[in-house]
Amino acid sequence: xxxxxxxxxxxxxxxxQPTNGYLLVPGGEPPGKVSAELQNGPKxxxxxxxxxxRESLAAAAEALCRPQTPLAPExxxxxxxxxxxxxxxTPGTEGSPAPQTALSARRFVVxxxxxxxxLVNAFQWIQYSVISNVFEGFYGVSSLHIDWLSMxxxxxxxxxxxxxxxxxxxxxxxxxxxxxxxxxxxxxxVKCASVQQxxxxxxxxxxxxxxxxQVFILGLPSRIAxxxxxxxxxxxxxxxxxxxxxxxxxxxxxLPPVLVPNTQNNTDLLACNISTMFYGxxxxxxxxxxxxxIAFKEKPQYPPxxxxxxxxxxxxxxxxxxxxxxxxxxxxxxxLLLITYGIITGAFYSVSTxxxxxxxxxxxxxxxxxxxxxxxxxxxxxxxxxxxxxxxxYTKIYKQTTLIVYxxxxxxxxxxxxxxxxxxxxxxxxxxxxxxxxxxxxLPLGFEFxxxxxxxxxxxxxxxxxxxxxQIFGILFTLAQGKLTTDYSPKAGNIFLCVWMxxxxxxxxLIKSDLRRHNINIGIANGDxxxxxxxxxxxxxxxxxxxxxxxxxKQSESAI
Numbered sequence: 001x002x003x004x005x006x007x008x009x010x011x012x013x014x015x016x017q018p019t020n021g022y023l024l025v026p027g028g029e030p031p032g033k034v035s036a037e038l039q040n041g042p043k044x045x046x047x048x049x050x051x052x053x054r055e056s057l058a059a060a061a062e063a064l065c066r067p068q069t070p071l072a073p074e075x076x077x078x079x080x081x082x083x084x085x086x087x088x089x090t091p092g093t094e095g096s097p098a099p100q101t102a103l104s105a106r107r108f109v110v111x112x113x114x115x116x117x118x119l120v121n122a123f124q125w126i127q128y129s130v131i132s133n134v135f136e137g138f139y140g141v142s143s144l145h146i147d148w149l150s151m152x153x154x155x156x157x158x159x160x161x162x163x164x165x166x167x168x169x170x171x172x173x174x175x176x177x178x179x180x181x182x183x184x185x186x187x188x189x190v191k192c193a194s195v196q197q198x199x200x201x202x203x204x205x206x207x208x209x210x211x212x213x214q215v216f217i218l219g220l221p222s223r224i225a226x227x228x229x230x231x232x233x234x235x236x237x238x239x240x241x242x243x244x245x246x247x248x249x250x251x252x253x254x255l256p257p258v259l260v261p262n263t264q265n266n267t268d269l270l271a272c273n274i275s276t277m278f279y280g281x282x283x284x285x286x287x288x289x290x291x292x293x294i295a296f297k298e299k300p301q302y303p304p305x306x307x308x309x310x311x312x313x314x315x316x317x318x319x320x321x322x323x324x325x326x327x328x329x330x331x332x333x334x335x336l337l338l339i340t341y342g343i344i345t346g347a348f349y350s351v352s353t354x355x356x357x358x359x360x361x362x363x364x365x366x367x368x369x370x371x372x373x374x375x376x377x378x379x380x381x382x383x384x385x386x387x388x389x390x391x392x393x394y395t396k397i398y399k400q401t402t403l404i405v406y407x408x409x410x411x412x413x414x415x416x417x418x419x420x421x422x423x424x425x426x427x428x429x430x431x432x433x434x435x436x437x438x439x440x441x442x443l444p445l446g447f448e449f450x451x452x453x454x455x456x457x458x459x460x461x462x463x464x465x466x467x468x469x470x471q472i473f474g475i476l477f478t479l480a481q482g483k484l485t486t487d488y489s490p491k492a493g494n495i496f497l498c499v500w501m502x503x504x505x506x507x508x509x510l511i512k513s514d515l516r517r518h519n520i521n522i523g524i525a526n527g528d529x530x531x532x533x534x535x536x537x538x539x540x541x542x543x544x545x546x547x548x549x550x551x552x553x554k555q556s557e558s559a560i
Contacts, residue, residue, distance in 0.1 A: 102304065110295070117285070117289070121180070125249070126352060128150060131262070133360070140197060151475055155475060157468060173220070178292055192282055193206075220241065223458075224237070227308065246443075253377075254371055328461065334462065344439060346475075348439050350481050366425070373432045376429050380434070381437060381441055384442075410505055412435035416432060451463075477497060
């Protein structure tokens with residue numbers, strides 16, 4: 001019978017034997033502290049001698065005397081949260097009921113608010129590039145200046161991602177969401193003051209504020225999905241959160257050519273149209289900022305899954321942001337995913353930024369059609385994102401799905417490259433749709449796969465690093481493809497991207513699939529504990545559940 005010592009940590013003389021018929025056993029302390037415990041007295045776990053066989057006592061004594069091997073930082077984190085073998089429970093559950101799990105109805109409100117202000121931020125990213133020739137004429141600047149209005153989103157992300165993810169991990173989800181929504185609103189209002197031909201620097205300042213807001217937005221989909229949604233809906237929730245950003249890009253391709261037609265012969269009318277677009281954007285951003293303040297909450301009353309319960313029960317003092325970063329970069333599968341995600345997402349950013357230039361090279365005066373092609377590309381990607389999310393929730397096949405979608409994205413890019421100059425716009429619509437379906441559909445796959453292979457590290461940190469890689473590749477690809485497009489042709493720039501995407505396929509095939517979060521949740525899925533809706537009243541809250549033993553798969557046991 002295991003019982004706790006009432007006088008925990010009582011001082012004892014060195015070498016003095018424990019009294020009251022107790023024999024010390026390891027009480028969940030980290031390796032290397034057991035020997036110190038023998039001298040200082042019992043800490044947390046003691047075993048009564050009554051009714052215990054000599055074999056059990058001998059085994060316990062041998063465990064105490066056995067030399068302990070120090071664990072690597074990543075293994076320490078996993079040992080704190082994960083069971084190490086069949087029949088063992090997660091830390092904090094021994095002898096006590098399993099944590100209560102519940103699904104809160106508020107999760108849909110949180111997801112909707114985030115998706116909407118993410119939509120506005122993505123709209124502001126692409127609103128210049130899709131009518132680049134119009135803004136070039138209005139402000140009297142070169143195409144490179146207009147390209148930087150898009151690339152500043154990528155440039156700002158790289159140096160700011162580490163403080164942003166630190167803020168997310170240490171100060172929480174709500175504060176990060178408020179910063180993202182608030183800066184997005186502020187940037188939109190600054191742009192309203194830039195509708196004069198000599199104020200290009202003001203519109204750049206507003207765009208810089210929006211780009212900083214993006215740093216507090218892009219890393220949240222997987223965190224929101226994990227904190228608020230259950231195991232059977234987490235991938236779909238992540239895909240939906242990413243969907244808002246994609247929808248914003250789609251609207252960014254559609255509305256600017258309609259709201260700001262090419263009327264450079266009438267500067268006053270052009271300024272009025274640009275002003276209408278800016279003021280409309282800022283009004284929507286302000287409304288969503290107020291909604292975020294009112295309705296966006298940090299987390300639900302009860303964790304939605306066993307994996308979240310294990311993380312929330314972990315003592316905050318044990319978390320180290322620097323150690324988490326080190327663990328991620330020592331995780332070889334994650335590093336490979338970091339590179340492959342950066343390649344395919346950077347290629348998407350480059351194509352989106354330069355699409356107007358590519359289309360107008362072969363189809364003169366087709367600004368509206370260029371916007372519609374961009375809309376087709378993103379809307380098809382939205383469908384792909386949702387379908388991939390449903391597929392992951394249903395099958396939990398991450399590695400194979402990621403590889404197949406990557407291959408199909410490469411094939412779509414090849415087809416788009418060699419059909420762009422055929423002279424038939426309908427062909428470009430079809431090939432652009434195929435490209436967007438797979439390339440944009442890959443985004444939530446990367447987020448969720450990263451969370452799986454890096455659990456129990458923070459979802460915000462892994463997602464933030466993925467987005468940082470995407471921004472770095474996006475800047476490099478946009479500059480290189482833009483140079484090739486200007487000096488040679490759009491086909492040369494697209495072939496450049498095809499070569500890099502082929503390299504991404506090879507690296508994706510090398511990623512080892514170790515679904516750590518899924519293996520934790522399997523114990524709940526196969527047990528009797530079920531998530532129930534949480535109401536405001538106490539009567540509707542879930543009751544305590546019996547403790548369940550989580551059995552890890554052999555694959556995760558060997559990895560841990």
